[in-house]
Amino acid sequence: MMNCHAIRKFLYAFADNQLSIKANCEVLDHLKMCPACSRLVDEHQSLRAAIGKQLSGTEAPASLRRRILAATQPSSIKATATRRISWRLGMPIAIAAGIGLAFFTQWGRDPMAVVQTPHEQVPVVVEGGQVAASLVAAVHEGCCAAGDVHHNRQLPRSLPEVARAISTHFNDRIVAIAPNLSPYGFEFESAGYCGVREPQSNDGGHVIYASADGRTKLSIFSVPRWDRLDQCAAAAAAGFESYREYRLDEPGTQQGLSVLAWHLDSTTYVCCGDVDLTKLKQMVGAVRTVQGGHKKPAQVVSTYGVH
Amino acid sequence: MEPRQPPRRDDSRLGAASAEGSFEEIALCHLDVVYRVAQKLCGNAHEAEDLAQETFLRAQASFDRFKLHEFGAKPWLLRILYNVFYNRAGQNQRATTLVADLSLDDFAAALSHEEIPSLSTGQMDWDNFDDELKLAVESLAPEYRWVILLWALGDLSYKEIAHILGCAMGTVMSRLHRARQQLSEVLAEYAARRGIRPRPSIQP
Numbered sequence: 386m387m388n389c390h391a392i393r394k395f396l397y398a399f400a401d402n403q404l405s406i407k408a409n410c411e412v413l414d415h416l417k418m419c420p421a422c423s424r425l426v427d428e429h430q431s432l433r434a435a436i437g438k439q440l441s442g443t444e445a446p447a448s449l450r451r452r453i454l455a456a457t458q459p460s461s462i463k464a465t466a467t468r469r470i471s472w473r474l475g476m477p478i479a480i481a482a483g484i485g486l487a488f489f490t491q492w493g494r495d496p497m498a499v500v501q502t503p504h505e506q507v508p509v510v511v512e513g514g515q516v517a518a519s520l521v522a523a524v525h526e527g528c529c530a531a532g533d534v535h536h537n538r539q540l541p542r543s544l545p546e547v548a549r550a551i552s553t554h555f556n557d558r559i560v561a562i563a564p565n566l567s568p569y570g571f572e573f574e575s576a577g578y579c580g581v582r583e584p585q586s587n588d589g590g591h592v593i594y595a596s597a598d599g600r601t602k603l604s605i606f607s608v609p610r611w612d613r614l615d616q617c618a619a620a621a622a623a624g625f626e627s628y629r630e631y632r633l634d635e636p637g638t639q640q641g642l643s644v645l646a647w648h649l650d651s652t653t654y655v656c657c658g659d660v661d662l663t664k665l666k667q668m669v670g671a672v673r674t675v676q677g678g679h680k681k682p683a684q685v686v687s688t689y690g691v692h
Numbered sequence: 693m694e695p696r697q698p699p700r701r702d703d704s705r706l707g708a709a710s711a712e713g714s715f716e717e718i719a720l721c722h723l724d725v726v727y728r729v730a731q732k733l734c735g736n737a738h739e740a741e742d743l744a745q746e747t748f749l750r751a752q753a754s755f756d757r758f759k760l761h762e763f764g765a766k767p768w769l770l771r772i773l774y775n776v777f778y779n780r781a782g783q784n785q786r787a788t789t790l791v792a793d794l795s796l797d798d799f800a801a802a803l804s805h806e807e808i809p810s811l812s813t814g815q816m817d818w819d820n821f822d823d824e825l826k827l828a829v830e831s832l833a834p835e836y837r838w839v840i841l842l843w844a845l846g847d848l849s850y851k852e853i854a855h856i857l858g859c860a861m862g863t864v865m866s867r868l869h870r871a872r873q874q875l876s877e878v879l880a881e882y883a884a885r886r887g888i889r890p891r892p893s894i895q896p
Binding site (some may be wrong): 397435436437440441443445449452456457 | 715716720723724726727728729731732737741744745748749752822825826829840841843844845846849850865868869872875
């Protein structure tokens with residue numbers, strides 16, 4: 386029979402049930418005679434149980450499970466939007482602080498139910514996405530309704546200067562926060578600090594554009610990390626330049642808003658306006674591809690929301 | 693006397709896993725384990741979610757090539773998590789804190805009763821140290837933390853752990869021993885400060 390010194394080489398492997406049957410029997414024979422080695426085995430197993438206990442019990446958040454499930458569905462990459470939601474929240478229209486605070490307070494709450502898209506048969510879950518898109522719309526509408534009051538007097542009046550000021554202040558990408566949309570028929574109208582960048586912080590660039598007839602407005606501003614809510618990060622990891630897109634229609638009318646969100650340099654930006662989503666993607670996508678220095682063409686990886 | 697080969701797992705099958713079932717059926721059922729290990733590794737729920745999410749996205753990308761019969765889905769996913777973890781931390785940080793791995797003889801020498809300090813191997817009542825044990829595990833160098841966490845899962849063989857960590861089985865055993873020794877030292881100091889008396893020493 387082996388002595389303690391010889392047996393202890395294999396004691397932990399025995400305790401972990403890693404030995405062959407023959408070796409197991411040899412160790413067992415020794416343990417019958419040796420309380421010291423038995424105690425080592427007991428302690429080894431109790432340590433594993435103690436750490437194992439700390440590892441058990443924690444379940445992955447349901448939202449994470451849904452995100453992964455949605456992201457790993459083969460057809461989720463190009464899920465088609467089919468359901469529309471009302472974006473009228475009934476919240477008072479205000480600009481700057483009021484909206485920003487409401488935006489942050491609501492951000493990420495009120496998980497959206499599973500949206501079954503009839504054409505693709507893919508359940509797409511965007512936790513908080515419905516509320517988030519609606520709040521984007523509310524900020525857009527509130528700031529646009531304010532007209533010239535929206536413009537922050539400390540900011541210049543020309544787009545290039547505004548772009549420089551905002552990007553310097555927040556370290557934003559100029560092309561993301563204040564692109565030149567003249568080729569698409571939209572001119573700079575006003576800029577303010579109505580965006581929301583971080584928790585407890587109520588500022589961030591917000592640039593508004595208007596069509597030549599002044600009837601259609603477009604907003605671009607920053608919002609809290611969208612990728613905490615849906616699959617931006619997942620899509621980025623998969624190698625896509627991703628957008629989140631929503632179409633929010635006003636029930637009973639032909640009007641509505643398109644919301645496009647994208648993630649860049651740790652900031653999420655949104656573009657919102659009553660413009661067809663395809664055109665909106667062309668506008669922002671072209672800007673990002675050409676002026677933003679992205680080598681990959683922008684791709685739409687998911688369309689959510691709305692019918 | 694050599695460690696035995698791990699038994700074949702129930703999910704051992706020939707061919708690509710994708711032919712045996714969907715990604716959801718084969719992989720997603722291990723999400724809790726991947727998330728728990730990720731959380732213990734980074735100590736941050738958000739980061740753990742990111743790690744787990746990236747792990748499953750990468751897993752899905754290679755699902756067609758993954759063969760269940762080699763080790764099973766859990767070690768495969770944990771190996772991806774391991775790679776994701778170190779890719780994020782930066783390759784330079786990998787294993788830089790490790791001293792040379794021990795041999796089995798070192799193993800035995802370290803366990804000999806002559807070298808047992810006042811409160812060490814064989815004398816520790818781990819149940820008294822729930823919170824402290826958690827902190828002690830968190831204080832381990834990442835490679836030691838990895839091995840101790842994988843070991844504590846309880847159902848991975850040394851060979852599977854070696855596969856996950858990309859090292860030899862002997863390295864797993866020596867790292868496990870070293871990690872265990874460090875936990876004992878940290879908790880012994882704590883016990884001494886709190887005046888907890890060790891169990892009576894039993895001489896062989």
